[in-house]
Amino acid sequence: MKHKVKFIILTFLICNGLAFAQERLIQKGNEKFESYSFSPAIDIYKKVLEKGYVSADLLRKLGNSYYYNADYKDAASIYKQLVSDYSNEVTAEDYFKYAQALKSTGEYDTSKSIMNKFIDITKKDGRATAFNDEADFMADIEKNSGRYNLGPFEFNSPYSEFAPSFYKEGLIFSSDRDTGNFARYRHTWNAKDFLDLYEVNADSSSLNQVKKLGENVNTRYHESTSAITKDGKTLFFTRNNIEKRKTVKDENGIVRLKILRAQMTDEGIWGEVEELPFNSDSYSVANPALSPDEKTLYFASDMPGTFGESDLFMVSINQDGTFGTPQNLGSNINTEARETFPFITSEEILYFSSDGHPGLGGLDVFATKIKRQDFSGKILNVGKPINSNNDDFTFIFNEDLRTGFVASNREEGLGYDDIYSFTETKPLTFDCLQKVTGTVRDKISNEILVGATVKVISEENEELLSTITDSDGNYALELDCNKGNFVRALMEGYIPFEEYIGASDGKPKIIDFYLERDRITAGFGDDLAKLLQLSTIYFDFDKYNIRKDSEVEIEKVIAAMEKYPSLKLKVNAHTDSRGTDEYNLWLSQKRAESTVNYMIKEGIDSTRLVSEGFGETKLLNECEDGIKCSAAKHDINRRSEFIILE
Template sequence: MGQRVLLILALLLFGHDFIHAQERLIEKGNEKFEAYSFSPAIDIYKKVLDKGYVSADLLRKLGNSYYYNADYKDAADTYKKLVADYSAEATPEDYFKYAQTLKSLGDYETSNSIMKKFIEVTKGDGRATAFTEDRDFMQEIKDNSGRYNIGPFEFNSPYSEFAPSFYKEGLIFSSDRDTGNFARYRHTWNAKDFLDLYVVNADSASINKVKKLGENVNTRLHESTSVVTKDGQTLYFTRNNIVDGKYVKDEQGIIRLKIFRAAMMEDGTWGEIEELPFNSDAYSIANPALSPDEKTLYFVSDMPGTFGESDLYMVTINQDRTFGTPQNLGPNINTEARETFPYITAGEILYFSSDGHPGLGGLDVFATKILRQDFTGKVLNVGEPVNSKGDDFTFIFNEELRTGYMASNREGGLGFDDIYSFTETKPLVFDCIQQVTGTVRDKITNEVLVGATVKVIDEENNELFSTITDSKGTYSLELDCNKGNFVRALMEGYIPFEEYIGISDGKPKIIDFYLERDRITAGFGDDLAKLLQLSTIYFDFDKYNIRKDSEVEIEKVIAAMEKYPSLKLKVNSHTDSRGAASYNLWLSQKRAESTINYMIKKGITNDRLVSEGYGETKLLNECADGVKCSASKHDINRRSEFIILE
């Protein structure tokens, strides 16, 4: 009995020691995992699993370690065990990453089934919303495919090359070729794997032309993802958090990423290196890109307020080289996963990589049209062959030459990551709607033309659609700003006029049309006031000076006389029957004279104008002396006429 008790105690002590040893080993693996040192973490977690110790948290961290190292086969196997054996503890992110790994392996059918499970266990996640939208993403990707011819980059090595950026006649890119270390950075770098920046003339014929960018820029830690201003005088680049040659860790022991700025010195080297002021020791800032006008810096960060693992941000570069406040590009661009590696073309198309938007697996390259720093446009997957089942990233593009470069860890490469060159054979088509509004008016009178037709005609002279001006003479159109169109205004009795609107960035446009009459069908004795549809020219009671509201109407007559220099007019003034007839005759004459005096002051010569007052002698209705009439009927008789003499 005593020996049996001792055996049980020995087994209990052994079990306790075994569990305690595994816990210590897991704690060490977690330290590596939290420090983004995934390869050592994988080795430790595998040892624990081999000894039969397993948990949901262990499988999750092992699967994520594989995932961030782009080992999608082992990641998929690990996630499969996690969601099968520990479904009650599986998180939405576990299902999403599992679906992503299956895509990377080409198993889209199973991936879709896992995404449906992801939708079941999550609420309000943008990735789930996108997947449930009535859109066939795989068909969209297929439709966008075949637009690029991809070729090799002759300066790749058996190591890792990525992050190309245009520089002079060649490129700057990042590589670990000096260390032979195959680990790489995607979201946060492993501090033990060193990357440097290299420069090469892309037209060179020799690998010996590849040179390190310079000791001032490259350090013993990571340097990567760069952009140079058009004048070649300023370099922005990513580097590990390092101060006075020593790396700096945050409270979790992680060496974060920061963006630095360097100036070109007189001797042709980079110096005056400064850290950007919005960097932080608590989170990463990386992957700089510049807007076409170089007044905005785009970058990637996991700062507070980030939607997912990393988001795209922008910040204003002030004229004095200071910076504004960083702004998140918003939920249309950023998802709960990874958005990274931005690039903005001269035509303000934003390219970036993401594993949160629907893609082929891993990081895919996406594009969206920027409209006045509005990032709500449709996000397009650029399709194959740029995108693959692997990670595709650091896409740069010269729109004028239709050529560019990108990096990928796809199968068939020379190293872990490789740079590829490409030529675009057919541009992407973005949904681009431009709002065009305005009025249609008479060119002389400035009166709005109600019921005028406004047509949209394409460059092949095909009428696309038309609209009619409303009671205020206004119209509104929505044009496809990916195409050039003519907007034409027409009105019976007027000469049509049109304006061409070319391919644009979609900014709203206002076009007011001023149509000329095709001819003035008038002769001797006709009233120009009727032809021009003038409003009544009013005078204050018992006065004959021109009122402000009447000036507007008389200006229309002046415009007609300026347009037709041979036109001569007689200005007739009439009153109603109220008041003494002799007084009305005098008052109407003074009003007629006041009218032509106003016109003479505005430049019409007096030999083209005569005036006469008729008082109440030419009434238009029955409202004579002694007849009771409403005010509106009396108003009909209070009028001015501009009778054509010649």
């Protein structure tokens, strides 16, 4: 019995010891994961799994470690186990990353099924909306595919090459090819050697022509993703956060990224580097890109205000070299996932990589027009062969030569990441429809013109489309905002009028047309008020001063007299039958004179105007003294007339 008790106690202690050891191992793995040391985290988590300890959290972190190392096949395998064994603990992000990993392995039907589960959990997520709006996104990708001829980059090595940027007649790119004296300094994200920046001339015919940038730029830690001004004198680049040649970690033990700037010296070397003022020890700022006018710097960051894991931002570069305040490019471009590696062409097309917009798997390259820093345009996946099932990123493009470079970790590459050259054979087309709305009115009377025709005419004078105004005088149409167009309004009896709209960013536009009559068909004795469809000119009870609402109607008469200088008018004023005959005659005369005086004050020559009040002597209906009538019927008799004399 004693031996049995001892055995039980010994077994208990051994089990507790094993459990404690596994907990310590998991804790160590979590520390590596939280500090972005994914390669050692993978090794630790695998050891724990081999010992039979499994949990949803462990599978999630192991899957994410594979995912962030672009090992999508192993990531999909782990996520599959997570979803199968811990269905009640699966999060929306788990489903999203699982769906992305499946796309990278070519399992599109299964990926779509998993993505639908992601949508069920979080319908308001922008990625869910994009997937719903682009339910057949593969068809859209296929439509944009085949526009590029992809070729090799002769300076690839068995290591990593990526992040090309145009520099003079050649390139600057990032690589971990030089293991030399620094082989012991390996970073733990993917157990690869640290990256440096290299320069190569376009006419180089040998790997010997590839050389490192100077020691002021390269350190024993990471340097990558650069942007250089057109004059070749200013370099922006990404580097690990270091101080006094040692890495600086944030409160979670993470070494963040920063953008630095270097100036070319008179001796032709890169001088001392300086940090940009919006860098931080608590978040990353990376992957710089310059606008065509070099007045704006674009970059990726996870700074406060970020929608997802990383967003694209921009910041103005002041004339004195200082910077403005960084601004997020907004939710049309940025998703809850990763947006990174921006590049802006001379025609202001923003290219970037993302795994949040519908793609083929991993990071895909996308494009959108950003004229006048408007980021609301359509986002296009540039298609195959630029994009693949793996990560495709750091796309750069020369629009004059229609050539460029892109990096990818696709399986057929020479190294872990490789640069590819390409030639564009057919430009991307950005569907840009601009909505134009408005009304068509009579210029003088301001009355709506029902049934007026509004046409869109091309710059080649070709009629593209037309519509007519509705019962409220409104029209609406859409035109191609990639080109200039004329919008023309026509109505029988009126002079046509048109307005030119140049190529634009597609923002909705309102154009109200005010058409002039080609002539006023009227003669002596006609009432201009009827021709202009004037509303009743009202006066306050027992008063004859012009009211504000009546001024609008009189201004229409003034406009007609200004257009036709020979026009002379007699202003007749009438009242209803309420009140005495004598009072109404006096009141109507005062009102007629008040109207004439207003018009003279507004610039009409007094010789062109006369006035007369008729009181209740010319009623238009039966509402005489003693006849009971409604207010509406009495209103018919309270009127002003503008009788044409000449």
